[in-house]
């Protein structure tokens with residue numbers, strides 16, 4: 339197929355708490371697709387058939403119409419996708435990164451960027467990912483999970499005491515962007531932290547806290563890109579540090595011993611393959627002060643604004659944002 343004849347539908351927005359981030363990713367990818375010359379339609383699946391005439395409205399902070407999960411089916415089934423060769427997914431979080439949209443697109447018979455249904459679902463479920471990481475010998479923080487029903491806070495505190503102690507991290511099992519996550523200093527913090535995590539997910543994941551450094555590795559074309567260290571202004575790499583200019587410092591390639599950086603790359607690729615991920619993605623790690631690495635999760639549709647982490651790692655090996663977008667398209671066809 340003549341590359342420039344590939345017709346693309348860019349999906350951005352969605353209904354997850356990461357809707358705003360997805361709009362930014364979408365706007366950046368749209369700009370790149372236009373300058374690369376790909377005919378592109380932009381669709382916010384959360385609007386269903388009711389898409390704005392002006393694409394820029396999809397990327398606007400203010401919503402153009404009511405959004406709903408039920409609209410996804412109509413959006414995927416609409417005639418706008420009739421002559422589309424590839425859907426470029428700029429969605430993040432639940433109902434976008436978790437295999438649900440991927441499954442609708444499989445049923446419709448349209449190719450899409452990123453990982454398949456199963457890998458996307460596994461990566462969105464931190465507990466399932468960790469079970470696979472452990473199976474494949476990829477170090478991950480010690481953990482246990484608590485279901486929403488009939489929670490006994492006293493027994494949770496007891497398990498923490500008898501396992502890894504404090505501080506510990508309590509987070510929703512299937513959210514992104516550090517939403518609903520608490521670092522608990524002692525038993526007094528546990529109840530509210532579990533309740534908060536359960537506001538966002540049916541399972542709360544309780545993990546040992548890994549003191550040290552925040553590292554991330556992008557995967558592209560079955561290779562790991564140079565390791566990036568994030569130095570957030572807050573102790574936690576929270577929503578504000580993730581998405582506000584100047585709230586984090588980024589060092590790529592990370593200034594760490596070569597041995598540690600090679601291990602991070604090797605573990606990142608192993609984790610990516612453990613979940614069966616394809617195309618591109620990003621593995622998040624904590625690294626303690628003795629350079630021991632712990633994989634937290636894989637992001638199958640990582641942020642792709644021009645200042646996001648994956649584009650920064652690509653740039654470190656001379657791949658521009660546009661080249662990265664083009665590579666992702668080629669990998670998906």
Ligand SMILES: Nc1ncnc2c1ncn2[C@@H]1O[C@H](COP(=O)(O)OP(=O)(O)O)[C@@H](O)[C@H]1O
Nearest residue numbers: 479507513514515516545546547548575622634
């Ligand atoms: N076990 C942990 N030890 C230390 N910090 C953690 C731990 N788990 C999460 N964090 C912090 O919270 C951030 C978000 O956690 P993560 O598991 O990557 O979820 P998500 O990015 O999907 O919200 C991490 O980047 C890290 O800064």
Ligand SMILES: [Mg+2]
Nearest residue numbers: 515622634635
């Ligand atoms: Mg993360």
